[in-house]
Protein backbone atom coordinates (compact mmCIF):
# COMPACT_ATOMS: atom_id res chain seq x y z
CA UNK A 1 0.00 0.00 0.00
CA UNK A 2 3.00 2.31 0.46
CA UNK A 3 4.09 3.41 -3.03
CA UNK A 4 7.69 4.42 -2.36
CA UNK A 5 8.84 3.07 0.94
CA UNK A 6 11.77 5.13 2.23
CA UNK A 7 15.07 3.25 2.38
CA UNK A 8 16.07 2.20 5.92
CA UNK A 9 13.29 4.23 7.54
CA UNK A 10 13.28 5.32 11.16
CA UNK A 11 10.12 3.77 12.57
CA UNK A 12 8.28 4.43 15.84
CA UNK A 13 6.25 1.44 17.12
CA UNK A 14 3.79 2.98 19.59
CA UNK A 15 2.43 0.54 22.21
CA UNK A 16 4.74 -2.18 20.91
CA UNK A 17 3.68 -4.88 23.40
CA UNK A 18 5.84 -8.02 23.44
CA UNK A 19 7.47 -7.13 20.14
CA UNK A 20 6.28 -9.52 17.41
CA UNK A 21 5.53 -6.65 15.03
CA UNK A 22 8.58 -4.71 16.14
CA UNK A 23 10.81 -7.58 15.06
CA UNK A 24 8.81 -8.04 11.86
CA UNK A 25 9.38 -4.36 11.05
CA UNK A 26 13.10 -4.78 11.64
CA UNK A 27 13.16 -7.88 9.44
CA UNK A 28 11.19 -6.25 6.63
CA UNK A 29 13.35 -3.24 5.89
CA UNK A 30 13.17 -0.80 8.79
CA UNK A 31 16.45 1.01 9.46
CA UNK A 32 15.88 1.75 13.13
CA UNK A 33 12.78 0.88 15.13
CA UNK A 34 12.06 2.82 18.30
CA UNK A 35 9.74 0.58 20.31
CA UNK A 36 7.70 2.35 22.99
CA UNK A 37 5.50 0.88 25.71
CA UNK A 38 4.71 2.01 29.23
CA UNK A 39 5.16 -1.49 30.71
CA UNK A 40 8.82 -2.31 31.42
CA UNK A 41 8.09 -6.05 31.10
CA UNK A 42 6.92 -5.51 27.51
CA UNK A 43 10.13 -3.69 26.69
CA UNK A 44 12.13 -6.55 28.25
CA UNK A 45 10.27 -8.97 25.97
CA UNK A 46 10.88 -6.79 22.88
CA UNK A 47 14.59 -6.69 23.67
CA UNK A 48 14.70 -10.48 24.16
CA UNK A 49 12.72 -11.13 20.94
CA UNK A 50 15.00 -8.82 18.91
CA UNK A 51 18.08 -10.39 20.47
CA UNK A 52 16.96 -13.92 19.60
CA UNK A 53 16.19 -12.86 16.01
CA UNK A 54 19.56 -11.11 15.61
CA UNK A 55 18.11 -7.65 14.90
CA UNK A 56 18.71 -5.91 18.24
CA UNK A 57 21.46 -3.66 16.83
CA UNK A 58 18.77 -1.61 15.04
CA UNK A 59 16.33 -1.49 17.95
CA UNK A 60 15.91 1.37 20.42
CA UNK A 61 13.46 0.95 23.30
CA UNK A 62 11.63 3.49 25.41
CA UNK A 63 9.56 2.89 28.54
CA UNK A 64 7.14 5.80 28.37
CA UNK A 65 3.46 6.63 28.50
CA UNK A 66 2.38 7.35 24.92
CA UNK A 67 0.43 10.33 26.27
CA UNK A 68 3.74 11.91 27.23
CA UNK A 69 5.88 11.20 24.16
CA UNK A 70 8.67 13.76 23.97
CA UNK A 71 10.29 13.12 20.57
CA UNK A 72 11.16 16.20 18.50
CA UNK A 73 8.80 17.11 15.64
CA UNK A 74 9.24 15.18 12.37
CA UNK A 75 11.42 12.51 14.02
CA UNK A 76 10.10 9.48 12.11
CA UNK A 77 9.60 8.22 8.55
CA UNK A 78 6.97 5.70 9.66
CA UNK A 79 4.78 5.51 12.77
CA UNK A 80 3.26 2.09 13.44
CA UNK A 81 0.66 1.43 16.12
CA UNK A 82 -1.13 -1.90 16.10
CA UNK A 83 -3.98 -2.25 18.56
CA UNK A 84 -2.73 0.62 20.69
CA UNK A 85 -3.83 4.02 19.30
CA UNK A 86 -7.05 3.67 21.30
CA UNK A 87 -5.01 4.51 24.41
CA UNK A 88 -4.62 8.04 23.03
CA UNK A 89 -8.01 8.03 21.31
CA UNK A 90 -8.16 7.55 17.54
CA UNK A 91 -8.35 11.22 16.58
CA UNK A 92 -6.09 12.54 19.34
CA UNK A 93 -3.59 9.83 18.39
CA UNK A 94 -3.62 10.82 14.72
CA UNK A 95 -3.06 14.45 15.75
CA UNK A 96 -0.12 13.49 17.97
CA UNK A 97 1.41 11.29 15.27
CA UNK A 98 1.13 14.19 12.79
CA UNK A 99 3.56 16.16 14.95
CA UNK A 100 6.07 13.31 15.13
CA UNK A 101 5.98 12.10 11.50
CA UNK A 102 8.03 13.85 8.87
CA UNK A 103 6.09 15.35 5.95
CA UNK A 104 5.86 12.64 3.30
CA UNK A 105 6.10 9.89 5.93
CA UNK A 106 3.60 7.09 6.63
CA UNK A 107 1.35 6.23 9.55
CA UNK A 108 -0.08 2.74 9.99
CA UNK A 109 -2.61 1.92 12.71
CA UNK A 110 -5.26 -0.63 13.54
CA UNK A 111 -8.39 0.23 15.48
CA UNK A 112 -11.85 -1.08 16.36
CA UNK A 113 -14.65 -0.69 13.82
CA UNK A 114 -18.36 -1.39 13.55
CA UNK A 115 -19.20 -3.70 10.64
CA UNK A 116 -22.96 -3.16 10.70
CA UNK A 117 -25.51 -1.03 12.54
CA UNK A 118 -27.75 -1.84 15.53
CA UNK A 119 -25.47 -4.11 17.58
CA UNK A 120 -27.18 -6.04 20.38
CA UNK A 121 -27.11 -4.60 23.91
CA UNK A 122 -24.29 -6.85 25.16
CA UNK A 123 -22.06 -5.73 22.29
CA UNK A 124 -22.82 -2.07 22.98
CA UNK A 125 -22.07 -2.68 26.65
CA UNK A 126 -18.77 -4.40 25.83
CA UNK A 127 -17.59 -1.49 23.67
CA UNK A 128 -18.84 1.23 26.07
CA UNK A 129 -15.25 1.71 27.25
CA UNK A 130 -14.17 2.77 23.75
CA UNK A 131 -16.58 5.39 22.41
CA UNK A 132 -14.41 5.97 19.33
CA UNK A 133 -15.27 2.57 17.81
CA UNK A 134 -16.92 3.62 14.55
CA UNK A 135 -17.58 2.55 10.97
CA UNK A 136 -14.68 2.25 8.53
CA UNK A 137 -16.20 5.16 6.55
CA UNK A 138 -16.23 7.39 9.63
CA UNK A 139 -12.63 6.47 10.48
CA UNK A 140 -11.56 7.32 6.93
CA UNK A 141 -13.22 10.73 7.30
CA UNK A 142 -11.36 11.30 10.58
CA UNK A 143 -8.08 10.35 8.89
CA UNK A 144 -8.67 12.81 6.04
CA UNK A 145 -9.87 15.56 8.39
CA UNK A 146 -6.52 15.31 10.16
CA UNK A 147 -4.51 15.97 7.04
CA UNK A 148 -3.56 12.44 5.95
CA UNK A 149 -4.13 10.68 2.64
CA UNK A 150 -5.59 7.19 2.83
CA UNK A 151 -3.32 4.73 0.99
CA UNK A 152 -5.23 1.62 1.91
CA UNK A 153 -7.26 -0.18 4.55
CA UNK A 154 -8.70 -3.60 5.27
CA UNK A 155 -10.83 -5.24 7.93
CA UNK A 156 -9.36 -8.13 9.91
CA UNK A 157 -11.03 -11.49 9.31
CA UNK A 158 -12.47 -13.25 12.37
CA UNK A 159 -9.52 -15.67 12.27
CA UNK A 160 -7.21 -12.79 13.23
CA UNK A 161 -9.01 -12.65 16.59
CA UNK A 162 -9.25 -16.38 17.18
CA UNK A 163 -6.15 -18.17 15.84
CA UNK A 164 -3.53 -16.31 17.81
CA UNK A 165 -5.61 -14.62 20.48
CA UNK A 166 -8.88 -16.07 21.74
CA UNK A 167 -8.06 -19.75 21.05
CA UNK A 168 -4.82 -19.63 23.07
CA UNK A 169 -6.55 -17.43 25.67
CA UNK A 170 -9.23 -20.10 26.18
CA UNK A 171 -6.50 -22.67 26.79
CA UNK A 172 -4.84 -20.40 29.35
CA UNK A 173 -8.18 -19.80 31.09
CA UNK A 174 -8.73 -23.57 31.35
CA UNK A 175 -5.26 -23.92 32.92
CA UNK A 176 -5.80 -21.11 35.41
CA UNK A 177 -9.32 -22.02 36.58
CA UNK A 178 -8.05 -24.53 39.14
CA UNK A 179 -5.01 -22.51 40.26
CA UNK A 180 -7.01 -19.37 40.84
CA UNK A 181 -10.14 -20.91 42.42
CA UNK A 182 -11.22 -18.95 45.52
CA UNK A 183 -9.19 -15.83 44.69
CA UNK A 184 -11.93 -13.28 43.93
CA UNK A 185 -9.76 -10.81 41.98
CA UNK A 186 -8.32 -13.59 39.81
CA UNK A 187 -11.71 -15.19 39.23
CA UNK A 188 -13.03 -11.77 38.14
CA UNK A 189 -10.23 -11.53 35.55
CA UNK A 190 -11.11 -14.97 34.17
CA UNK A 191 -14.79 -14.13 34.07
CA UNK A 192 -14.12 -10.87 32.21
CA UNK A 193 -11.93 -12.70 29.68
CA UNK A 194 -14.62 -15.38 29.20
CA UNK A 195 -17.23 -12.70 28.64
CA UNK A 196 -15.05 -10.99 26.04
CA UNK A 197 -14.58 -14.25 24.15
CA UNK A 198 -18.30 -15.00 24.33
CA UNK A 199 -19.24 -11.56 22.96
CA UNK A 200 -16.85 -12.14 20.07
CA UNK A 201 -17.95 -15.72 19.33
CA UNK A 202 -21.62 -14.72 19.24
CA UNK A 203 -21.40 -11.32 17.56
CA UNK A 204 -18.23 -11.03 15.49
CA UNK A 205 -20.34 -10.01 12.51
CA UNK A 206 -20.93 -6.63 14.21
CA UNK A 207 -17.38 -5.50 14.94
CA UNK A 208 -13.74 -6.09 14.15
CA UNK A 209 -10.46 -4.26 13.83
CA UNK A 210 -9.34 -2.51 10.67
CA UNK A 211 -5.87 -1.59 9.47
CA UNK A 212 -5.37 1.89 8.02
CA UNK A 213 -2.31 2.91 6.01
CA UNK A 214 -1.92 6.65 5.46
CA UNK A 215 0.45 9.21 4.05
CA UNK A 216 1.26 12.34 6.03
Ligand SMILES: C[S@@+](CC[C@H](N)C(=O)[O-])C[C@H]1O[C@@H](n2cnc3c(N)ncnc32)[C@H](O)[C@@H]1O
Nearest residue numbers: 015016017037038039064065066082083084087
Ligand atom coordinates in the same frame (compact mmCIF):
# COMPACT_ATOMS: atom_id res chain seq x y z
C1 LIG B 1 -3.25 -4.51 22.68
S1 LIG B 1 -1.56 -4.29 23.04
C2 LIG B 1 -0.85 -4.21 21.39
C3 LIG B 1 0.58 -4.59 21.39
C4 LIG B 1 1.26 -4.71 20.02
N1 LIG B 1 1.22 -3.48 19.26
C5 LIG B 1 0.61 -5.82 19.23
O1 LIG B 1 -0.13 -5.55 18.29
O2 LIG B 1 0.86 -6.98 19.58
C6 LIG B 1 -1.50 -2.60 23.57
C7 LIG B 1 -0.13 -2.19 24.15
O3 LIG B 1 -0.18 -0.80 24.47
C8 LIG B 1 0.48 -0.61 25.71
N2 LIG B 1 -0.09 0.60 26.32
C9 LIG B 1 -1.33 0.79 26.80
N3 LIG B 1 -1.49 2.05 27.24
C10 LIG B 1 -0.29 2.66 27.02
C11 LIG B 1 0.17 3.98 27.28
N4 LIG B 1 -0.62 4.90 27.81
N5 LIG B 1 1.43 4.29 26.91
C12 LIG B 1 2.25 3.36 26.35
N6 LIG B 1 1.87 2.09 26.11
C13 LIG B 1 0.61 1.75 26.44
C14 LIG B 1 0.19 -1.86 26.50
O4 LIG B 1 1.16 -2.04 27.53
C15 LIG B 1 0.25 -2.93 25.43
O5 LIG B 1 1.53 -3.48 25.29
